Each structure stands twice: as structure tokens, then as C-alpha cells.
Amino acid sequence: MDDAGVRAPEDPGAPHSAGAATGDPRTSHRPHRPGAPGPVAGRAVLAGAVVSGLLVLAIVLGSRKLRDFDSALLPYAVATVFLAFGVAYRYTVWISSPGAHRLFRQGWRVFFSAANFRRAPTAVPRMIATYLGFQKFLGARSRARWIAHQSIFWGCVLAALITFPLTWGWFTFTSATGSGPGYEMRIWGFKVLGFDALNAFGWIMFHGLDLAAVLVIAGASYFLWRRTRNRGTVAGQRFAYDLVPLIALIVIAVSGLLLTFSSLFLDGGGYQFLAVLHMAAVVLTLVYIPFGKFFHIVQRPAAVGMQLVKYTARKDAEILVCRRCSEPVDTTPSIETVRGTLRDLELDFGDWTEYCPRCKRVLRGSAYLSDVKKGFQ
Incomplete structure (x- = not known):
């Protein structure tokens, strides 16, 4: 699941908390907690090896013992195996952290709850469509950003639906x-359908990747333009983390369109160079996915579980109110999750989860005036 959801503020009146948050050995000790590097790394390597091995087996069996496997696509296939290993490794490490592990268990528990299904049978499909498909939460920020993100998505x-099976x-x-x-068109050797390459349906079948490339170029270009124009975005962005993924998508899409252009209008001129460029861009991007910004693609489905936990809690009217202003804060299970995570991390901020964000800022400001600033008077 996602992280704990509420980042606990530091208590200005408790100097020892800074060491606990930063891990300074002079002011705190490092507790042993779930997610420690040793055992988690071993489980992650094992998970990656199992998943990548299963994919290799699926490739062999799905291609009818490699009879339908195109050797020219071997670099792409190898890259997908590395992708499977990296995703399984990173995902295992991610869900081993205290907050993610706790929410991950809660999400699956609610997902498989027969009682919740009887009360809200359409909740899961609706949330999958909302948070994974149409991503309506992005529309609240900006309609243009939502359209661009939908184009990329x-x-x-x-x-992926075309290239991976091929x-x-x-x-x-x-x-x-x-x-x-x-x-x-055959899947696993069985005929699925026949079509004429010269009609509209046949054109779509053979140019599906070109249509996907146009969508990706439109969305990625908008975000790349925004990241060079918006001052707030420019101030916080990192080249390798924020810009490289967009550049990679554009390179893949443009080189793919140029391959089609070369075969249709240039009689294959420059096709070999473009094919190598396209292959290199795709392979490097697939290997990069588990360890960069693209990993949120894998994490995003966990948001459905988190929203399902909150939805079922609201159905039960389990809403915790702020201790100071009595405004709604969050569902009780969400607050208990944050408290449990803080306990796992040995951070003594559990009481702060019972305040709304505004009251947290007020209390922190008051603590600063009474405990910190008075020392300079």
C-alpha cells in the first residue's frame, strides 16, 4: 500500500525527536524494525528470481517451445525478464517497510471481505476505474494535466498490450x-480472428503502436514543456528522476514513428539505424522502470486498496475528529495505521495523529514561540 499517509510533524519542544527522525547516532539508536536491509534483501532477490523464472517459462510455453518466438526481438524479451526481476525485487522491498506493509495487509483484508462485498458490490470496480483508469484525482489539480496524463497512460x-505479447x-x-x-491473428498458436490489412480495422491492427506513440508524444511533451516553464516545478525537479523518463518516452515514441515513416515513404532508408536506436531506448527504459519514477506505475494499484479501506471505514461512520477544533481528520483505521507505523519506527508522535493539519501548524507555531524563540529574547 501507500506510505503511512500522514507525515508526523516534529515536536519543537522535544529536541530528542530530531535525532530519532534523522537517525543521528549521537542522539538516538537505530531500532531493528521490519524492512531491515538484510532479510528483506534476501526475500527480494528470491522474489525477483521466482518472478523472472516464471516469465521465462511463460515465454517458452506461450511461444510453443519458441516456435513462434522471433529471434530479432530477443533484446526486448531479455529486457522484460530484467524488468520482471526488478519490479519483484523493488516491490518486495517497498511493502516490507512498516507503513506500506501494514496498509498492504489491510487493503487485501478489505478486498477479500465478503461482508464489504455484500454492502458495496460495485466499490472495487468503481475505484479501479476511478484511480487506475481515468485517474480523476488528477483532474482536481488541472484539466490540462489530467488530459496529458491520460494520453501517456x-x-x-x-x-504494452501490443509489444509484450509480440x-x-x-x-x-x-x-x-x-x-x-x-x-x-493467433494467440498461443490458436486462431483468434482474420482480417484484411487494407481495410480500416486492418490498418488499426498494424498501426496500433503508431497511435500509442502519438498519444505518448502529446502527453510527455506537455509535461516536458511544463517542467521547463513552471517555476515551482523547476525549483524542485531532478534531471534524472523527473526529466529523463519524459525524454525516454519521447525518444521511444518518435523513433517508433520514424520506423513507420522510413518503411512507408523512404523505402527503408535509415531503417537499421532507427531500429537500433529504438531498441536501445526501449531496453534501457524497461530496465530503468523498477528503479526510477516509473515505479509508481507498479505502486498505483495499491491506492485502490487504500481507498477501499477508507471507503469501508466511512460506511461504518468511523471518522476521527480533531482534538482541538473537532473538524474531521480521517477514518479511524487510517489513524490507527499511522499510529502503528510510528510505534514500529519508535517515533513518539502518536498523539499528533489526532489533530487536523491546521491545528498541527498552530501547535507547532505555539511551541516555537514558547520553547524556542524565548531563548533569543
Whole structure:
């Protein structure tokens, strides 16, 4: 699941808390807690090895013992195996942290609850559509950002649904004549449908990646433009973390479109160079996904579980109010999750979870005036 959800503020009146938060050995000790590097790293390596091994087995079996596997796509297939290992490794490490592990368990518990399903049978599909598909929470920030994000999202989804099965040899397109226009689409060796490459449906089938590239270019270009124009964004961005992913998406999409342009209008001129460039961009991006900003693609489904926990708690009217102003703070299970995580981390901020964000700022300001500033008078 996502992180604890509420970042506990430091108590200005408790100097020892700074050491606990920063890990300064002079003022605190480092407790042993879930997520310690040793055992977690071992489990993560094992998870990565199992997942990547299962993918290799699926490639072999799905391509009918490599009979339908295209050796020209071997670099892409190898990159997906590394991707599977990296995602499994990083995900295992992520959910081993105290906050994520706690929310992860709660999310699955609520997801498989028969009582919750009877009370709200449409909750899970609705949240999947809202938080994963249409991502309406982005629309509250900016309609333009939402449209751009949707362009990238659906472009990448379309590209993945086409390229991954083709790379693994699960999909094949065959022609009885060897050159069309009639083609058969087969999945795992079984014929699914036949189509004419010269009609509209056939054109979409063969140019699906081009359509995905247009969507990705539109969305990534907007975010790249925004990151060079918006002062607030520029001040906090990092080149490797924020800009490289956008540049990689644009390079992949543009080089893919140029491959189509070369084959249609240049009689294959420069095709070999563009193919190598495209392959290098795709392979490097796939390897980068588990260890950079793209990892939030893997994390995002956990948001459904978190929202489901909050939704079921609201259905039970479990809302905790602020101790100072009596305004609603959050659902009781969410607050208890934060408290449990703070206990795991041995951070003595549990009482702060019972205050709303505004009252936290007021209390911190009051503590500063009474305990810190008076020392300079």
C-alpha cells in the first residue's frame, strides 16, 4: 500500500525527536524494525528470481517451445525478464517497510471481505476505474494535466498490450500468401480472428503502436514543456528522476514513428539505424522502470486498496475528529495505521495523529514561540 499517509510533524519542544527522525547516532539508536536491509534483501532477490523464472517459462510455453518466438526481438524479451526481476525485487522491498506493509495487509483484508462485498458490490470496480483508469484525482489539480496524463497512460497501456505479447511470441500474424492482404491473428498458436490489412480495422491492427506513440508524444511533451516553464516545478525537479523518463518516452515514441515513416515513404532508408536506436531506448527504459519514477506505475494499484479501506471505514461512520477544533481528520483505521507505523519506527508522535493539519501548524507555531524563540529574547 501507500506510505503511512500522514507525515508526523516534529515536536519543537522535544529536541530528542530530531535525532530519532534523522537517525543521528549521537542522539538516538537505530531500532531493528521490519524492512531491515538484510532479510528483506534476501526475500527480494528470491522474489525477483521466482518472478523472472516464471516469465521465462511463460515465454517458452506461450511461444510453443519458441516456435513462434522471433529471434530479432530477443533484446526486448531479455529486457522484460530484467524488468520482471526488478519490479519483484523493488516491490518486495517497498511493502516490507512498516507503513506500506501494514496498509498492504489491510487493503487485501478489505478486498477479500465478503461482508464489504455484500454492502458495496460495485466499490472495487468503481475505484479501479476511478484511480487506475481515468485517474480523476488528477483532474482536481488541472484539466490540462489530467488530459496529458491520460494520453501517456493509455498510450503506454496500448503499447504494452501490443509489444509484450509480440515480444514473448504469444501473438503471431500470419498470411497464407506470405504478403497479405489477408492475415490471421493467433494467440498461443490458436486462431483468434482474420482480417484484411487494407481495410480500416486492418490498418488499426498494424498501426496500433503508431497511435500509442502519438498519444505518448502529446502527453510527455506537455509535461516536458511544463517542467521547463513552471517555476515551482523547476525549483524542485531532478534531471534524472523527473526529466529523463519524459525524454525516454519521447525518444521511444518518435523513433517508433520514424520506423513507420522510413518503411512507408523512404523505402527503408535509415531503417537499421532507427531500429537500433529504438531498441536501445526501449531496453534501457524497461530496465530503468523498477528503479526510477516509473515505479509508481507498479505502486498505483495499491491506492485502490487504500481507498477501499477508507471507503469501508466511512460506511461504518468511523471518522476521527480533531482534538482541538473537532473538524474531521480521517477514518479511524487510517489513524490507527499511522499510529502503528510510528510505534514500529519508535517515533513518539502518536498523539499528533489526532489533530487536523491546521491545528498541527498552530501547535507547532505555539511551541516555537514558547520553547524556542524565548531563548533569543
